[in-house]
Amino acid sequence: MVVSIRGDKSICLPVSSEEQYRQLIADNPNFRAYLLQVYTKYPEIFPTGMDEGFSFHDWVVSSKQELSMRRIKLKTNQEVYQLRPDFIMPYMVGKTEEIDKPMYLRQFGVPFEALAYVFGRNPMYWYRIYLSLGRASIVGTTIKDRQKLPQHLVADEKHTWLKGKRVYLPTTAAEGCILGVAFSESASAEALTKGYKEFQTEARLLDPNYTPVTVNTDAWDGTKQAWLKLFPTVTLVLCFLHAVLKVQKGSPSYRNLRKKLKSKLWKAYKAANAAEFLKGLRFALIWSKKHIRRKRTLSKMRQLCRRASQFTVAYQFPQAHRTSNMVDRLMNHQDRLLYTMQYFHGDKESARLYLRSMALVWNFHPYGARMRSNSPEQRSPFTDFNGFSYHHNWLHNLLIASSMNGRQTPQSG
Incomplete structure (x- = not known):
């Protein structure tokens, strides 16, 4: 059983503009028709049971953003979900268009102090927004179809420091995306098992029967023991x-x-x-x-x-x-960003969220001009993995993909 956390009951809706959204919520029949249209196209961003009917439950009003939002109740289980448009960030901290460029610069390790200097606010404002992205499931947000769960993985541990003490970051990758990253104080088999288990847990929320066919690792015994304990039938391939x-x-x-x-x-x-x-x-x-x-x-x-x-x-x-070339390149990205901040100086939970945010920003970041020269649409690791995007803007795309914190309901069959 998965315990619900804040954000799991928030559905992020793709809308073309704030004006369109305000017109929709003012007209229940039109809003219902719109919801069913979006559900038909993107059922994965909605909870299971939407097809059995729902009713409009009540209103949520954000005085901070001067925005009204509807909540719906599913007929199948009486669960209540909030509907949030994609032009507003989670927790109503700001408009997506205002957060877009600062979060894009985080991909290059631009300090929060520099973001505050250029875009206003204060460093802690941008830091909290960045960490909030890490609350979503990495696997559920990045992979939108259980059939695309990778059969062949690459895994390794990045060495870094917390308050001057060496720590380890068990990292799982496939198809150019970071699918799992955790924080471990030890490189023992037991500690690494706990670290890699975060990937297993999120993958099995998407498919309870998921087991990869192979995983490429180095010769570290703790890594191999961890993967065999989590997935006993997986085949280990030495790098x-x-x-x-x-x-x-x-x-x-x-x-x-x-x-x-x-x-x-x-x-x-x-x-x-x-x-x-x-x-x-x-x-x-x-x-x-x-x-x-x-x-x-x-x-x-x-x-x-x-x-x-x-x-x-x-x-x-x-x-x-x-x-292990794939995960090595991604860990080089981790290393560059961690070096710019001179590694971790806070507590373990903030370090964990920081790493998860880093992973999701990487998975959704737009490629440079040379990479998309032959494509009219903005490409990213997410779009290459899934074959589509929800929105032409990378941050809108991430917010919609992380609907319900990316915690898709397990599918059977």
């Missing part, structure tokens, strides 16, 4: 990139030999089948024994070859990730 980097680190003074060895390893990686891959590894090992005298490098090469079976398992799953 080949991490293994090559460890071999490289073992021979810093042998630049030319290191380059040749790396070339042979990546040639083996590109093999068309497992047999050719193993053959390439054996050749690289024989070559290293003949040309490299550094014991540490040879030890890392032997270790890589002993783990060959953990690399070749990927050939059974053509769509599996063989390296």
Whole structure:
């Protein structure tokens, strides 16, 4: 059972303008027709039971924004939901068009003090808005169809600091999106299991039977134990990139030999089948024994070859990730933003919300001009993942996708 939290009962509606919205809520028949039209097109942003009927319940008035909103009651379970237009931020903190550009700049780590200097208000105002985005489910907000839940994942832990103490950020990625990020004070199997469980919980709200087919990880035992505990049938694929980097680190003074060895390893990686891959590894090992005298490098090469079976398992799953490149790039983004703020200085919960907000802003941020030069519409990781967007503006798109905090009702069948 999932405990309802603030925001789960708030439905965010796509409307073309504030003027259209005010006309709609003044006319119950037209507003009802509009709601049914939106429900037919985007049922995932509404609670289950909308198709069995609803009644207008009462009004909610925001004196802060001088805006009236309706609440509806579902006939099937008598649950009451508030209807909020997408031009207003959650908790009525401001108009979306006023928040759009400041939150866009957060993607580049622009400090809250700088946002206050340019856009007014005060740093804490922008900080609270940013953290509030992290209350929504990352999986439920990013993935709008359970059929699109990824079968092949990449996972790793980002190292960072809280009040000068090293902490870990278990991060799950697929299709260029961050689908899970948590805060862990330890890299033990137990702590990482708790961290990665946030992804599992949110994914199974979308599909109670969800289990990924493969997950690519590095060789850290705690990571592997965590994923096997959460998803006992998942196939672990060892990251080949991490293994090559460890071999490289073992021979810093042998630049030319290191380059040749790396070339042979990546040639083996590109093999068309497992047999050719193993053959390439054996050749690289024989070559290293003949040309490299550094014991540490040879030890890392032997270790890589002993783990060959953990690399070749990927050939059974053509769509599996063989390296952790995807999550590494996303963690580089995390690292840049965390560096600009000199890491975490507050409590664990604010750090957790900060990370989740960072993930959602990344998933919905608009690509640059070069990426969308061949597309008339604004593209983002979300639109690439789902194949559509709710709105041409990235923040409107995020707000609508996070309707009911992104906590879609589990679907059966």
